[in-house]
Amino acid sequence: MSDILTLTAPPDGFHENPYPFYARLREEAPVCAQPDGSFILSRYADLDMVYRDTDTFISDKKAVFGPKYGVDSPLYEHHTNSLVFNDPPLHTRVRKVMVGAMNPRALAQMEPGLVTLIDSLLDEMADQAEVELIEAFAGAIPIEVIGNLLGIPRDERDPLRDWSLAILGALEPALNDEQLSTGHQAVTDFKAFLRHIIEDRRAHPGDPETDVLTRLMQTTGDHLTEVELYQNCIFILNAGHETTTNLIGNAIALLDQHPAKRAELLANPELITTAVDEFLRLESPNQFGNRLTTRDITLHGVTIPAGTDLHLCMGGANRDPRQFDSPDEMQLDRRPNKHLAFAGGAHTCVGLTLARMEGRIAVGRFLQRYPNYHLTPGAQRGGRIRFRGYARLPATLT
Ligand code: HEM
Secondary structure, three states: OOOOOOOOOOOOOOOOOOHHHHHHHHHHOOEEEOOOOOEEEOOHHHHHHHHHOOOOEEOOOHHHHHHHHOOOOHHHHHHHHOHHHOOOOHHHHHHHHHHHHOOHHHHHHHHHHHHHHHHHHHHHHOOOOOEEHHHHHHOHHHHHHHHHHHOOOHHHOOOHHHHHHHHHHOOOOOOOHHHHHHHHHHHHHHHHHHHHHHHHHHHOOOOOOOOHHHHHHHOOOOOOOHHHHHHHHHHHHHHOOHHHHHHHHHHHHHHHHOHHHHHHHHHOHHHHHHHHHHHHHHOOOEOEEEEEEOOOEEEOOEEEOOOOEEEEEHHHHOOOOOOOOOOOOOOOOOOOOOOOOOOOHHHOOOOHHHHHHHHHHHHHHHHHHOOOOEEOOOOEEOOOOOEOOEEEOEEEOO
């Protein structure tokens, strides 16, 4: 067994800079055994193959989540009913509804409101000597966007961010008792919160073209059960929140670390579209995904038995030199850039166009408005393995 990376006990320095560890995994242990019998895969071609082969690599994680959370627990109910941890038929039913609601017309309708929201957040920061950018900016945007998507009243959105962090945090490879109980409580509180929203929407349906909740409730034929409805509402809030916050926060940090790239983007604002994908590739908000094998397979000489949990290291695959020229270098106009930050295959992120739009408008307008911003001491990483981003990112703006 290689000792390069054990996910339940990452080595010193890993959170700060995981990329040298990923590079070693790709070269020395592309199928890296973990003490619990799971494996890490880190090469681009291997992840791409796994995403495409949904017969051999499934998303259902009941076998893993049962022992982890307890089968009667709120976290088990949540994660095992979310579309991302399911295969057909539940996955197909829910995904169809969500994809339909993210249609180009619905997204185009969202754009002016998003610009207004972002500009108002930028205005609010103007007079402050120092701003904490996660709370004041990067974290505030996705909550509003997804709150609008599901029609959650604006004055009721405050608790969403903490619930979402607690529920996704419970996906970390190693959990302490406090993280577990905070995660369970967050699911319970979130469900109670959704009850009146769902009842209200039943009485007053929204526009099914654009309102995801109305769509989920009106799905004809293959109706969602009540549990599936609640848990997938929670999932969509979570899926689009921390990931997008991290995209925006990571991009602002990257541009601070690369002044020449910042100048290049300021001089050529049209590069923001390809730049957002380069930020996603270099500092992928979601660093690890998962699949379970349904049969024995042999990869790079290692036999992986049926029923094995695989950790798919997107953060490593996205810097694989077999796929990307100069993979550690930031190229704002990188093309092609077929990164796996949104995964691939049947479970490719449903919100990728929305996320790119949020990133483009937020980072682009932030930079134009505050071209001389500087991060100040006190940046704090999220400290997660699966999700890469900052918990705090203090900065001065002028
Ligand atoms: C930068 C932001 C985002 C990143 C990096 C991201 C990343 C991902 C990844 C990697 C997956 C696949 C997980 C897997 O199969 O292992 C995924 C799935 C998903 N994402 Fe995103 N996401 C982002 C934003 C969003 C947004 C804004 C929404 C919706 C509002 C969203 C909704 C979803 C949904 C519904 C799925 C499940 C798809 C399925 O299982 O078929 N995501 N996302």
